[in-house]
Amino acid sequence: MISKKLTCIECPEGCRLTIDAENSKVIKITGNKCPKGESYAVAEIENPVRILTSTVLCQGLSLKMLSVRTDKPISKSMIFEAMKEIKKIKVKKSLNAGDIIVKDFLRLGVNLIATRKAE
Amino acid sequence: MIKRDLVIVGGGPSGMAAAISAHENGVKDILLIERDQYLGGILNQCVHTGFGINYFKEILTGPEYAGRFIEKVKSIPDIEVSLKSLAVRLTNDKTITFLKPGKLETIKAKALVMATGCREKTREMIHIPGTRPAGVFSAGLAQKLINIEGLLPGREVVIVGSGDIGLIMARRFALEGAKVKAIIEIQKESRGLLRNMVQCVEDFDIPVYFNHKISWIYGKDRVEKVSVVKVDNDFNEIPGTLFEIKCDTILVSVGLIPENELIEMAGVSIEGDRTSAPGIFVCGNSFKIYDMVDSATEDSMLTGKLAAEYIRNL
Numbered sequence: 001m002i003s004k005k006l007t008c009i010e011c012p013e014g015c016r017l018t019i020d021a022e023n024s025k026v027i028k029i030t031g032n033k034c035p036k037g038e039s040y041a042v043a044e045i046e047n048p049v050r051i052l053t054s055t056v057l058c059q060g061l062s063l064k065m066l067s068v069r070t071d072k073p074i075s076k077s078m079i080f081e082a083m084k085e086i087k088k089i090k091v092k093k094s095l096n097a098g099d100i101i102v103k104d105f106l107r108l109g110v111n112l113i114a115t116r117k118a119e
Numbered sequence: 120m121i122k123r124d125l126v127i128v129g130g131g132p133s134g135m136a137a138a139i140s141a142h143e144n145g146v147k148d149i150l151l152i153e154r155d156q157y158l159g160g161i162l163n164q165c166v167h168t169g170f171g172i173n174y175f176k177e178i179l180t181g182p183e184y185a186g187r188f189i190e191k192v193k194s195i196p197d198i199e200v201s202l203k204s205l206a207v208r209l210t211n212d213k214t215i216t217f218l219k220p221g222k223l224e225t226i227k228a229k230a231l232v233m234a235t236g237c238r239e240k241t242r243e244m245i246h247i248p249g250t251r252p253a254g255v256f257s258a259g260l261a262q263k264l265i266n267i268e269g270l271l272p273g274r275e276v277v278i279v280g281s282g283d284i285g286l287i288m289a290r291r292f293a294l295e296g297a298k299v300k301a302i303i304e305i306q307k308e309s310r311g312l313l314r315n316m317v318q319c320v321e322d323f324d325i326p327v328y329f330n331h332k333i334s335w336i337y338g339k340d341r342v343e344k345v346s347v348v349k350v351d352n353d354f355n356e357i358p359g360t361l362f363e364i365k366c367d368t369i370l371v372s373v374g375l376i377p378e379n380e381l382i383e384m385a386g387v388s389i390e391g392d393r394t395s396a397p398g399i400f401v402c403g404n405s406f407k408i409y410d411m412v413d414s415a416t417e418d419s420m421l422t423g424k425l426a427a428e429y430i431r432n433l
């Protein structure tokens with residue numbers, strides 16, 4: 001059995017979690033002040049995920065860059081690949097915050113969405 | 120001279136919250152002036168998540184958080200927004216002068232809310248010695264260059280200070296393909312949130328040197344390298360610990376200070392939670408530096424209400 005210490009990043013509280021795991025399976029989690037800490041710890045051991053935020057180029061709009069994010073977290077190991085894709089994107093038509101820019105982004109089951117209105 | 124009931128200076132989250140709250144509390148004539156061409160203030164360049172957990176009970180990016188307030192402000196006809204409007208003068212009788220494209224306008228207000236935000240401490244304020252080459256940026260300026268202008272200001276970066284903006288920019292540079300060579304922090308632990316140490320620094324294997332400081336910046340036209348030295352608990356350099364890091368860019372992230380030039384110019388002082396001039400209010404980061412925008416919003420909502428009460432009792 002291994003014991004791992006982690007900091008929960010789900011909210012600014014930053015609880016220090018202790019995870020007891022065996023063969024990459026979580027047995028016990030302590031230190032979390034709310035249930036979100038538990039699911040975070042499990043994901044961190046089994047498949048760490050992050051919401052990716054960045055910006056994409058605009059063309060013919062009043063903004064030069066439009067801020068974007070994945071609408072759900074993606075696997076940490078996919079982040080640099082996702083950034084490569086993001087750099088290829090050009091937004092040419094007006095969008096509202098929340099509008100989808102790329103559906104099923106990189107077949108990860110998440111959408112890339114605008115986080116700001118672009119006109 | 121034009122007369123208005125309430126003038127709010129600054130269209131960031133605090134100014135918008137004050138405007139909305141003043142309106143909710145009965146003010147019908149509100150002018151909100153903003154120097155940029157958009158509302159939203161600094162949040163527009165804070166494209167990362169972490170905003171709104173307390174206020175909206177949701178995790179939002181900066182532009183999303185700002186966007187909700189922008190929509191709300193736009194839906195209230197009693198709030199007039201004046202963009203590209205730079206306040207240049209304030210007097211303690213609540214007269215404000217601002218520049219907008221093609222003209223200078225002076226307005227006498229019944230009440231004024233200053234929501235002018237904050238600025239970053241600079242290299243000069245923390246005295247980093249060395250040459251004065253190009254390539255030294257405040258972390259917030261670098262953030263603006265990348266996220267608003269689409270320019271990457273450097274490829275090999277050393278960050279001074281482990282405040283949240285510096286940590287967030289460490290990740291941003293790493294995502295953009297730059298090499299973040301080190302974060303140098305003079306204190307013995309991070310000044311930023313723990314979660315940012317995890318998701319911005321550890322996730323990208325960025326080395327952090329606590330109890331260290333930059334002792335010299337080298338470079339003729341552009342930054343070429345820095346020398347770094349270990350310090351003891353009283354920040355004295357420890358002999359024999361000097362080493363060098365090659366880099367082309369230095370980001371300074373050593374804290375924020377309230378932006379209160381106009382108020383000072385007017386001879387008005389901030390005393391506790393109010394100003395020495397009745398009817399002039401200060402809120403958000405220009406009042407004090409908040410860790411979270413959610414708290415700045417709450418403070419500003421209260422300020423908007425106080426301004427409304429002040430006008431009602433005139």
Ligand code: SF4
Nearest residue numbers: 008011014015034037
């Ligand atoms: S465990 Fe809950 S309270 Fe603690 S940091 Fe995680 S989300 Fe926040």
